[in-house]
Amino acid sequence: MTSPRGLLTGALERRIARLADSRSDEGGYVTILLAILVASGFLMACLAISVDTSRWYDEMNRVQKAADAAALAGVPYLPFDLTNATALAKEVAKRNGYDDASPDVVVKVEIGDLQSQLKVTISSRIDNTFGGFIGISDTTVARTATADYKGPAPMGSPCNTFGNEPNGGTAGSSPTPTGTAQGTSPFPNCSRTPTFWGVLEGPETGKVQGDRYSTRNCESSGVDGCTGTVNDEYGPKLSATSSTAFGYTFVVKVQPAAVNTNINLQVYDPIMLNVGQSCELLPGASSFGSTGNANSWVTNADAKNRYSKDGSSTSTYCTGDSYAGNGSRANPPHAMTTSFVLRQQADSLDPTAAPVQNDTGGSPCIKQYGSYVNPSNTAISANVFKSTGGSTYNADVARMFHNWVSLCTFRPTRSGDYYLQVRTNVSLGGSGAGLERSGNMAAAALQGNTTSGEGSNAFSLRAVTQSGREKDVAVAGYEHMPIFINADTATANFNLIRVLPGAAGQSISFSYFDAGDAAGTGSVKVLPPTDATGSITSTPFPGNCKASGGSAGSGATLSNCSAPLTQSGGVSRNNGKTETIIIPIPSDYTCNVNSFGGCWYRVQVSFASGSVHDVTTWDATIIGDPVRLIK
Numbered sequence: 001m002t003s004p005r006g007l008l009t010g011a012l013e014r015r016i017a018r019l020a021d022s023r024s025d026e027g028g029y030v031t032i033l034l035a036i037l038v039a040s041g042f043l044m045a046c047l048a049i050s051v052d053t054s055r056w057y058d059e060m061n062r063v064q065k066a067a068d069a070a071a072l073a074g075v076p077y078l079p080f081d082l083t084n085a086t087a088l089a090k091e092v093a094k095r096n097g098y099d100d101a102s103p104d105v106v107v108k109v110e111i112g113d114l115q116s117q118l119k120v121t122i123s124s125r126i127d128n129t130f131g132g133f134i135g136i137s138d139t140t141v142a143r144t145a146t147a148d149y150k151g152p153a154p155m156g157s158p159c160n161t162f163g164n165e166p167n168g169g170t171a172g173s174s175p176t177p178t179g180t181a182q183g184t185s186p187f188p189n190c191s192r193t194p195t196f197w198g199v200l201e202g203p204e205t206g207k208v209q210g211d212r213y214s215t216r217n218c219e220s221s222g223v224d225g226c227t228g229t230v231n232d233e234y235g236p237k238l239s240a241t242s243s244t245a246f247g248y249t250f251v252v253k254v255q256p257a258a259v260n261t262n263i264n265l266q267v268y269d270p271i272m273l274n275v276g277q278s279c280e281l282l283p284g285a286s287s288f289g290s291t292g293n294a295n296s297w298v299t300n301a302d303a304k305n306r307y308s309k310d311g312s313s314t315s316t317y318c319t320g321d322s323y324a325g326n327g328s329r330a331n332p333p334h335a336m337t338t339s340f341v342l343r344q345q346a347d348s349l350d351p352t353a354a355p356v357q358n359d360t361g362g363s364p365c366i367k368q369y370g371s372y373v374n375p376s377n378t379a380i381s382a383n384v385f386k387s388t389g390g391s392t393y394n395a396d397v398a399r400m401f402h403n404w405v406s407l408c409t410f411r412p413t414r415s416g417d418y419y420l421q422v423r424t425n426v427s428l429g430g431s432g433a434g435l436e437r438s439g440n441m442a443a444a445a446l447q448g449n450t451t452s453g454e455g456s457n458a459f460s461l462r463a464v465t466q467s468g469r470e471k472d473v474a475v476a477g478y479e480h481m482p483i484f485i486n487a488d489t490a491t492a493n494f495n496l497i498r499v500l501p502g503a504a505g506q507s508i509s510f511s512y513f514d515a516g517d518a519a520g521t522g523s524v525k526v527l528p529p530t531d532a533t534g535s536i537t538s539t540p541f542p543g544n545c546k547a548s549g550g551s552a553g554s555g556a557t558l559s560n561c562s563a564p565l566t567q568s569g570g571v572s573r574n575n576g577k578t579e580t581i582i583i584p585i586p587s588d589y590t591c592n593v594n595s596f597g598g599c600w601y602r603v604q605v606s607f608a609s610g611s612v613h614d615v616t617t618w619d620a621t622i623i624g625d626p627v628r629l630i631k
Contacts, residue, residue, distance in 0.1 A: 056139055059126055064143040066096035067122045068629055071147035074109065075118040076349065076417075078149055078502055082111060084256060088416060089120050098122050112146045116502025117630065119146045146631035153497045154251055154476035155620055156483070158597045159190035162250065162475040163197045163460035163483070166268060166306075166316045168404040169297040175266055175406045181462045183470035187597025189530065195492040197319050197460055198477075199484040199615055200248065200424050202336040202453030207231045208576040209324035209456065210615025211482055212513040213248065214424050216451055219325055223576035224513070224549070236480050245448040247423025249351045249478040252342070252463055253596070256415045258472035261465065262360060264409045265342060265420070265475075268460040269319045270369040271400050271435050272336045275380065277486065277613040279318040282309040287382035295386050295398035306402045307385045317402045319458035320486045320613065323377075335371040336453040337428045339443035342366075342408050343419040351419040351478070356444050357410050365408035366443050370428045370435040371455060372397050396435040404462070405436070419478070420461070424453050456615060458484045474596055481618045485605060492612065496526065496603040497620040501590045508583040508601065511619040515579065515605070516551070516565035516572035522607035525562040526583055531598045534588035543584035550579030565607075582623075 074089030086109040090100050093107045100107040104125040112119040123142040156162060160181055168178045182190055201211035206219025207226060213236035218226035225233040235245050252265065275281045285308040298306055306317045342365035343354035356364045374380060385398055399405070412418065425448030430440030442449050463473045476498075485492050499508060516522060526545065528536045535542040545561035548554065551573040552563060563581055566573050583601070592598030605612070 055126065055128075056141060059124060059141045060143060062097065063122050063124050063141055064145065066093050066098050067120045067143050067145035068147075069093075069096055070107070070109075070122070071118050071120040071145040071629065072348070074120070075116075075147040075149040078111070078116050078118055078500070082109070084415060085109065085118055087256065088414070089118065091414065093120070093122060098124060112148070112631075116500070117146055117148045119144060119631075144631065145629060148630050149502065153499060153620070153622060154253065154474065154478065155481045155497050155618065156196075156477040156495055157190075157194075158187050158474055158476070158495060158498065158600055160465060160470050160473045160475060161190070161192070161460065161462040162477070163268075164194065164316075165192040165460060165462060166402070167302070169306075170302065171297050173399070174297045175264070175404050175464075177464065181266075181464045181470065183467065186470065187595065189495055189597055189600055189602075193316075194494040195487045196483040196485050196494055197458035198250075198422075199456060199458040199482050200338060200422060201324065201456045201482075201615065202424050203234075203448075203451050204454040205323075205456065206325045207233075208514065210484075210514040210617065211456075212236070212578070212617035212619075213480060214482070218576075220576065224578045245423075245425055246352055246446055247339070247421050247425065247448075248480055248482060250420040250422060250461065251474075251476050251478040252418040252420055253474040253476065254412045254415050254418060255472040255596070258465060258469050259412055259415050261469060262409055262411050263473055264464040265365075265407045266404045266462050266464060267340060267367075267407050268404050268462075269321075269400065269402050270338060270340070270367075270405055270407075270457075270459055271396065272321050272338065272369070272371040272455050272457040273380075273384075273397065273401055274323055274374040274377070274455065275318075275321055276377070277320040277322050277324075279309050279315070279320065281374070281377065281380050282307060283380060283382040284308055285310040297399050297403055303385075307382070318486060319402070319460075320456075320484060321458060322456050323454060324456045324615065335373060335428075336424060336455040336457060337368055337370050337426065338457050338459075339368045339421075339423050339426050339440070340366070340407050341421040341444045342410065343421060343444075345414065345416045345418060349417070351421065352446055354419050356441075357408070357418060359408045359410050364439055364441070364444070365410060366430065366439050366441070367407050368426070368428055368430060368437040368440055368443055369400070370437075371457075372401075372435065400436065420475075423448065424457070425450060427452065456484070458486075471596065477618075479619065479621055481620075483616060483618065485612050485614045485616065487612045491604065491606045493602060493604050495600045496618070497601050498596075498599050499529070499585060499589075499591075499601055499622065500593055500599055503585050503622045504589040505587040506585050507623045508585060509580060509619075509621055509623050510583060510603075511549075511578055511580040512574075513578045513617040513619075514574060514576055515614065515616045516567075516574040521567055522565040522605065523562050524565060524579075524581070525560070525604045525606065526581060527561075527602040527604060529591050529598065529600050529602070531592045533590050535586045536589050541583070542586045545581055545583050547579060547581045550574040550577040552579055585622075 070089040070093040073092040074085035077085035089109045106123040108121040121144040125140045203216045207215040285304040342357045346354035426443045427450040430437040540560035545558040547563045551566040
């Protein structure tokens, strides 16, 4: 191939030769001129190439950054969901200036060396400014990025519901549906009664009561993660170096089929009202009369179950809001506020970097819910639940206590993870005058603005979709999951963490803080996914599950991946302690990745006898960097 220098000097030589033929008597002069022009032409060529080369390097940097972003964005869909991974990778490449539909751009997306790796190659053709003079009119720049994904994985639910899903009120004023949002054919591991609620405790509540990250105080000595009376884990921290008090994050996973459809995100019983962990402070059923009518949101005999203490502590409706431990200060400024903020997707998978999502009316999806003051542990009058009761807040209690409330209706424009930030360290504000407020941007800040607030507020979440789209949206915990197990029975079973086959050969780190507050000894047993194949189906687990902390002390190898919850002097050894189980994932592990209901590890919490009323914080992640560029 002729070099650019050869092309240029050849052209110059031919031009000067013609001049020499017409002026043969000036041969010496022409020879000198030829030498000068050839040298000058080569310098001009070098200068021209240097200008174009500088543009090439700039373009290479831009292409590489776009490929990096595209690979990182698409890789969480792997392994085996290459369709969605490709769609998101190409969308991110487009947002960074490289549209695969352009004739000058090619975006190639493929599986890398492993099923958990996504390889993105972007090629971009650019016009040369000076190269055309030497026959090089354009140049194609190509760069490749490969990303690997190991988590963080969703926790607690493969369904469009998180926690128990009681029926809504039957009156027209209540949000629909009055029954289940799961549709007629949910995933087999989706239950309306998984025997737990989501829960957050106020900053002034003692950490020993079970909330590992929302509490600032430790209340008693010997609590893990405390220095004196200060909770060193308050936040929770989103990284090892973070000091933010961001609150907990739940993830709303939107599949492609639900894009550009309305999703109504709802919360059950968002306000805090001290009724006792077993709802023992509620009035008796006879207080509601022969018809059982309560208010304009619940106008049938169901009110006797919804608002009365009669029945079991695990009744369909009882969230068990209470002042746990030494807490009793409910009056302002100690009244507890629970804030919910829906955030958009973030290509970095960092919820703190995700902007606030707007609802279908263009307003930010931010709601805050206050407390109905009941500072003493005394019975509550049935009038509290009537819209026409004596307090200005009675209408709010009648509408929201033990009922579903709409947080936000939004219309996702792309598939992927949307983040629901939930916290208790921001004071009540925004528009509105009752227990429900809207639009307080302080709730979306990285830091809290108050240390006030005491109590334990349990709730459930659900994403209500149009009929037929129920499996296309899921609501789950995200890395940290605070739950309240409120069961009369001695056993609770629920989904723990979704682990895809790309994590084969790795390990799960599963921690639980303050587990085991019950009437007797028990155990926490990790169960493999029901759809798993490979050696994991043998009993016990292939390899050894190992535990440390809490009842396990300095370390123990577990039989059948079951960790005992033991007691000393009638007190759980896990009281205020963090116990961690390391669970090996066999190298031949596979599962059904084509369904979001597949690949879920489960956990079984069992006790020999007695009921369970236990706020516990669960952490689960796949060991290793969750998303990383490897090439």
